[in-house]
Amino acid sequence: MRRISLGWALAFLLFLAPAAAQTAHETPEQFQARTKWWREAKFGMFIHWGIYAVPADSTDLQGHKRIAEWYFSNKQVQVADYEKFASQFDPVQFDARQWVETAKNAGMKYVVITSKHHDGFSMFDTKMTDYNVVEATPWHHDPMKDLAAECGRQGLRLCFYHSVMDWHHPDYLPRRKWDTRPVDGASLDRYIEYMKGELRDLLTKYGPIGILWWDGGWEHTAEEIHSAEVNSYVRSLQPQIIINDRNKLPEDYSTPEQDIPASALPGGRLWETCMTINDTWGYAKNDTNWKSVEDLTRKLIDIASKGGNFLLNVGPMPSGEFPQAIQERLARMGDWMKANGTSVYSTTQCPFRNLPFDGRCTVNGSKLYLEVFQWPATGLTLRDLETSANAARALDGNEKLKVSITGVVRTSGKNGPWVVSIS
Numbered sequence: 001m002r003r004i005s006l007g008w009a010l011a012f013l014l015f016l017a018p019a020a021a022q023t024a025h026e027t028p029e030q031f032q033a034r035t036k037w038w039r040e041a042k043f044g045m046f047i048h049w050g051i052y053a054v055p056a057d058s059t060d061l062q063g064h065k066r067i068a069e070w071y072f073s074n075k076q077v078q079v080a081d082y083e084k085f086a087s088q089f090d091p092v093q094f095d096a097r098q099w100v101e102t103a104k105n106a107g108m109k110y111v112v113i114t115s116k117h118h119d120g121f122s123m124f125d126t127k128m129t130d131y132n133v134v135e136a137t138p139w140h141h142d143p144m145k146d147l148a149a150e151c152g153r154q155g156l157r158l159c160f161y162h163s164v165m166d167w168h169h170p171d172y173l174p175r176r177k178w179d180t181r182p183v184d185g186a187s188l189d190r191y192i193e194y195m196k197g198e199l200r201d202l203l204t205k206y207g208p209i210g211i212l213w214w215d216g217g218w219e220h221t222a223e224e225i226h227s228a229e230v231n232s233y234v235r236s237l238q239p240q241i242i243i244n245d246r247n248k249l250p251e252d253y254s255t256p257e258q259d260i261p262a263s264a265l266p267g268g269r270l271w272e273t274c275m276t277i278n279d280t281w282g283y284a285k286n287d288t289n290w291k292s293v294e295d296l297t298r299k300l301i302d303i304a305s306k307g308g309n310f311l312l313n314v315g316p317m318p319s320g321e322f323p324q325a326i327q328e329r330l331a332r333m334g335d336w337m338k339a340n341g342t343s344v345y346s347t348t349q350c351p352f353r354n355l356p357f358d359g360r361c362t363v364n365g366s367k368l369y370l371e372v373f374q375w376p377a378t379g380l381t382l383r384d385l386e387t388s389a390n391a392a393r394a395l396d397g398n399e400k401l402k403v404s405i406t407g408v409v410r411t412s413g414k415n416g417p418w419v420v421s422i423s
Contacts, residue, residue, distance in 0.1 A: 159209060212241055
């Protein structure tokens with residue numbers, strides 16, 4: 001039996017709308033409409049998958065711990081040697097239906113997958129290079145086509161991560177220090193035209209795309225990599241697409257990595273924390289430092305309470321399967337979300353600076369959700385209530401309570417915090 005006393009000022013109806021970062025020809029209302037699905041989704045799956053899953057090694061030449069998808073750089077591999085991993089990439093156990101179903105059952109609403117990482121290998125069918133998953137591997141299959149179809153069937157948004165940096169392409173500069181290829185004649189401008197060709201294929205073959213998730217733009221200025229021109233081109237192909245801030249322009253939202261801000265971003269700036277489920281982004285066979293379900297669920301709640309989204313990364317194996325530890329954790333997060341997801345989806349940030357309990361709060365319309373990490377031994381007390389509360393209930397079990405000065409809440413808190421809804 002859990003006790004809750006109601007007596008807290010609910011000033012949460014006086015929210016300010018998120019500050020718009022709309023495009024030059026877009027009104028604030030149009031920006032709100034374009035980003036609405038994403039702001040309501042709150043929870044997405046990040047997938048780092050490429051031929052770096054073949055070595056599955058997250059150490060550098062000295063044996064220091066790094067991240068697996070940087071194998072090319074960590075091991076200072078020559079291009080010709082790294083290319084050999086493509087001939088070993090044959091993920092015959094890949095099942096797009098199962099991948100999307102796993103994300104959906106976890107409570108995720110969108111999927112962001114690496115179309116090309118810094119290693120330059122295209123994980124989609126493109127006319128711009130034969131260094132792609134269809135032509136360069138024994139698999140000869142386009143996983144993006146399958147994922148696009150499954151996301152459509154199961155109601156999730158398909159989104160693409162795409163790297164500006166390309167260690168493989170001869171025109172991308174600067175080169176890695178150990179790269180022995182000559183730089184004479186290399187042209188970054190010509191590389192940008194190549195990248196635009198990739199984007200044309202990526203954004204015209206797979207239906208509506210929710211997000212273009214840039215990465216790897218930090219080596220250049222926005223002018224050097226033609227960011228404004230390229231983003232404009234992207235929007236001409238997918239007018240409703242959302243673009244992140246990682247090609248040196250702010251665009252639609254910010255992307256803290258492996259970190260949760262202490263509070264909402266200034267000016268109502270939209271944001272999304274991307275974070276690994278273990279230590280590395282791509283699959284690493286020796287990385288078993290899995291985050292617990294309770295930790296992951298608390299992170300999701302913490303992020304939602306500050307108005308952000310949570311993009312949780314998984315690294316599939318070279319076989320095309322998710323490691324069992326990932327499947328188990330996502331399934332248990334899904335159990336919690338099935339009971340308590342209304343305290344996350346479509347919510348806005350907690351309006352209170354301090355809470356009288358260990359936990360967080362979120363708001364949706366006239367409902368205040370209290371996500372309680374540690375239930376106080378003397379009961380949950382909310383002081384100085386200035387507005388009437390019509391109902392209080394535990395989301396886990398959906399138990400409705402008669403509201404008076406004190407109510408009683410029974411809830412298990414299974415797989416995550418207890419959640420109380422006050423309306």
